[in-house]
Amino acid sequence: MFASSALPPGDRQAATVLLVCCLSLTLLYYPASSHWLLDWLRNTQPAWATVFQRLVVHNPDTQLYRAVFWSLASVTSYCLLPLLHIKLVLRRPLRDFGLALPSWRLLRTDGKLFLLFYAIMLPLLWWASAQPGFLQIYPFFRLGPQESLWPHWAWWELLYFAQFAALEFFFRGYMLHGLKARFGVSAIFVMLLPYCMIHFEKPVLESLAAIIAGIALGALSYRYRSIWLGIALHCSVALTMDLMALWRKGLLL
Numbered sequence: 001m002f003a004s005s006a007l008p009p010g011d012r013q014a015a016t017v018l019l020v021c022c023l024s025l026t027l028l029y030y031p032a033s034s035h036w037l038l039d040w041l042r043n044t045q046p047a048w049a050t051v052f053q054r055l056v057v058h059n060p061d062t063q064l065y066r067a068v069f070w071s072l073a074s075v076t077s078y079c080l081l082p083l084l085h086i087k088l089v090l091r092r093p094l095r096d097f098g099l100a101l102p103s104w105r106l107l108r109t110d111g112k113l114f115l116l117f118y119a120i121m122l123p124l125l126w127w128a129s130a131q132p133g134f135l136q137i138y139p140f141f142r143l144g145p146q147e148s149l150w151p152h153w154a155w156w157e158l159l160y161f162a163q164f165a166a167l168e169f170f171f172r173g174y175m176l177h178g179l180k181a182r183f184g185v186s187a188i189f190v191m192l193l194p195y196c197m198i199h200f201e202k203p204v205l206e207s208l209a210a211i212i213a214g215i216a217l218g219a220l221s222y223r224y225r226s227i228w229l230g231i232a233l234h235c236s237v238a239l240t241m242d243l244m245a246l247w248r249k250g251l252l253l
Contacts, residue, residue, distance in 0.1 A: 009181070010181040010182040011182055013090065013178060013181060013182065014178070014179050014181070014182035014183065016085065016089065016090075017085070017174070017175065017178035017179055018179070020081050020082055020085045020174075021082075021170075021174075021175055021194065023081055024077055024078060024080075024081050024082060024170065025077075025194060025198075027076070027077040027080075027081075028073075028074065028077035028078065028198075031073065031077075032070070032073035032074055032076070032077050034052075034056050034066060034069055034070070037052065038052055038053060038056075056069055063141055063142055063143075063152065063156075064141075064152045064155065064156065067140070067141055067155075067156045067159055067160075068159060070140075070159075070163075071159035071160065071162055071163045072159075074163045074166060074167070075162055075163060075165075075166040078163075078166035078167055078169065078170040079166050079169060079170070082097075082169070082170060082174040085174075086174070090178075096177060097169070097173045097174050097177045097178065098168075098169065098172060098173035098174075098176070098177055098221050098225060098226055098227035099169065099173060099227065100225065100226060102226055102228055106224060106226060109224070110224075110226075110228065110229040110232070113220065113229060114229060114232055114233060114236075117216070117233055118233065118236055118237070121233075121237055121240075122240070124209075125237065125240050125241055125244060126244065128203075128205065128206075128241075129241070129244035129245055129247075129248050130248065131203070131205075133203040134203060134241075134245065135245055135248060135249065137202065137203070138241050138242055138245040139153075139156075139241075139242035139245055139246060140156075140160070141153055141156035141160075141242075143246075143251055149246075149252075157239060157242070160235075160238055160242075161235045161238070161239075164231060164234040164235050164238060165231045165235075167234070168217070168227045168230040168231045168234060169227060171191050171194075171195045171214070171218075172191070172217055172218055172221040172227045172230050173221070173227045175187075175190075175191045175194075176188060176191045176218055176221055176222060177221070177222075177225070179191070180222065185222060187218075187222070188214075188215060188218035188219060188222055189215075191214070191218055192211065192214045192215060192218065195210060195214045196210050196211050196214060217229075217230040217233070217234075
């Protein structure tokens with residue numbers, strides 16, 4: 001077995017980044033699942049299981065509490081270990097991982113690219129919103145009978161956006177920029193593999209679209225060293241998807 005000190009710096013960083021990614025995705029799949037966590041608490045902490053069940057499963061605002069739990073658990077899974085790794089182990093500034101505040105020149109470039117990508121996505125979203133598989137899933141937050149969009153659905157969208165920001169940081173920030181010293185532009189495709197896989201519970205067309213989107217957003221982050229455009233696109237597309245689904249179901253107006 002080779003000693004870690006014998007590895008070049010790029011290899012050592014890539015190895016630790018990939019290990020942290022494995023741990024973070026494991027957190028996302030297990031503790032961030034309310035069903036898994038409830039079963040685990042029942043077996044280990046029955047009193048806390050009762051509290052968790054009352055809050056997340058059986059209460060007048062169950063949908064909102066589930067949304068809060070899912071969003072906070074996702075943000076924690078995507079961000080906690082990578083941030084600790086960046087600051088405590090790598091000792092690098094967050095701007096090296098796509099979080100630098102964009103310059104005015106970059107904002108102008110991002111604005112043009114945003115309009116281009118959003119214009120491409122809009123007709124595809126309109127078509128997808130008419131598909132039964134799409135309507136079965138979106139929006140994730142289920143409005144109750146006669147429930148208005150304010151305030152619970154509005155709160156949900158803000159939590160939804162936070163989750164997308166964390167997702168972009170994890171894949172197009174931490175993973176991509178943490179691996180590029182070792183893999184160069186191929187880091188986009190290393191990042192793409194788990195990014196595609198987290199969509200496997202979605203409709204098949206969305207999983208296929210995630211491959212295209214992952215390459216495009218990864219290339220933009222690699223080129224401009226910024227994840228802000230990806231966050232803006234992800235949040236805008238998600239909001240549009242939800243609004244179209246609500247409209248198709250007759251719940252928007």
